[in-house]
Amino acid sequence: MEQMLELQPADYRSDIEPTWCPGCGDFGVISAITKALSELKIRPENVVSVSGIGCSSRAPLFLKNYSMHVLHGRAIPTAIGVKLANPNLTVLVEAGDGDLFSIGSGHNPHAARRNIDITVLCMDNQVYGLTKNQISPTSREGLYGSLTPFGSIDKPVNPISYMLTFGATFVAQTYAGNLKHMSDIIKQAISHRGFSFVNIISPCPTYNKVDTFKYYKDKTIDINENGHKEIDNLQKALELAMKDLEHYYSESAKVPIGIFYKKEEPTYQDRVNEIKQRYKASKDINPQIFIDECKVLPV
């Protein structure tokens, strides 16, 4: 058998220098991704990164693995296509809060509820950076943006409860200022069989003057080290998730990081394979058997 060289995180980086602003949280994110892939010993040729449009969506350009840089908001459905065509690949979606919770928000629920085995990494800077400072779906109320000169009047989306509600089987949050925590969470997300979502708080030093590294420095609290052990309990996960945005409204509130929820469930591909086993494909297949088997509860 051919001897495989052990790859270091740097071996997962492409020859392209990142064009992010100095101090951007996304530098940390790609470091965490490469660290996680190297520790998991997943070869770059078996990884596909899919991204949409935005500062964060440039991440795949700086990685050596295969990638598709697609339209704004369309990273998830493209990643689904890749996974369906080639289930052996590790498929990562590297996108931002605008991509995943505004223009592409309609794709998340269905990838999550179907438990499609992809890993979605949301680099959440609570602002649109590439288009030069507009408020994003995760921006706090009052945040200044060039289209909202009087500050945002919208309530922010809570990415954690959003993904939990739609049935994601792995939901976690981490922070770009904590490389060890971040790479550990990303590692677990990639290892998880099924749909995994990680919200990475990744401050934008250029346009978001409120949600900065300085702001988050002592704000985060590791929920798993502080009592949240029952990570397969959706109820508890949701209770914790509801506190995720509390810090926007209360100075004393902390930002929870760690794994909110993780549960092994059959993936979409598992279910497809199961029905293929149960009903052998046949030319004589009769839809009536499915109609008869579909149990309807008495009204």
Add this chain to the structure above:
Amino acid sequence: MPEQKVVETDYLLLEAPRERKFITGSQAMAEAVKRANVDIAIAYPITPQSETMHLVGDLWAQGYLKDYYRAEEEYGAMSAIAGAVRGGARAFTATSGPGLLRGLEAIASWPGHRIPAVLGVLTRVVNAPLSIQPDNVEISYLMNCGMVVLHAENQQDVFDFTLASFAISEMVDVYLPIAVCTEGFFVTHAKGYVNMTPEDMKLPPRDPYKAPVPPTDCEIPPARIQRDAPVQKSNFMSYLIHQVWQQEVWSSNMRAMKYIYKYLNGPIEVINPDAEVFVAASGCAAAQAREAVRYAQMEGLNVGLLKIKSIVPFPSKEVRETLKNAKAIIVPEHNIVGWLAKEIKANIPNSDNVIGRPRVYGGMTLPVELIMDEIYAALGIKKDKTVLV
């Protein structure tokens, strides 16, 4: 799994015995998919819907397809097609009217991504006012994407064009998506005779490594271009990369023409090449034009038919040659904008001779009488009222 024998592409498309069946256009499209060794179908049940993707669902249950993924809306479906094709699969989808326009966001980027997928376009009205009737204005939106666009006249065309499209789209010197368009209802829901290849024969499987742009190689385009995007460079590099890339897309599109000659008997069909007046049409309008030409010939009028099968690449040379002596060129269409009339005008020197009528839209039928009126007018024949044929 149904037993199907893989046969050579040329044998299946050109030589295999054919059996005659009386089926709908939707059935014809599904029958072609059945014989095309398709890996995956991805679709969203858009309104207005045709039966096509339901029948392809049956094919999955019967074991002809490996997978069928129901997407949540059109741009999700079209994005997933891109992902699946780049992942190495042979993929098929179909849509119509508003669904096509919604999916156009992703479809327009397929050619640049070099996605050899086959897309069924079963044309319907584009809003508003709300209607679900056949009208083919949506084809005009597809014409500038860089993909190959074929327009089928009847159920037989639907079968032939769809099956051949799987082969043509994956040719190394083409490697582009192909849209097989036909009119909703008039063709999809109506039955016609179709000569089909045997059910137990299929095309060879897709070999994703036999490609001008390997699907998963980061060092060569398009993966390299997608990773190392031109927007990262100077503006000059960005212009240049986009320019050469798009030139290659459109050149590849032109190269599809030789396969259209090989597998579809050429991009045009001509009846009475020495005619004084031509009726030039595509899709369902060509069927009505064919009838009009038959009536005109019965009346002793020197009228010919030019049926255009390939809208993109447009057969400029062939159209110019056919119409060079025509006194008048009547272009009946199922849309308000007259995209075919415009395309013909742009491709011939004597464009004043093009009569962009009759046009019906909103799903209205195209009575042969309307075409006959234009023929009489072009020939200077006075009629008191429309003659019922």
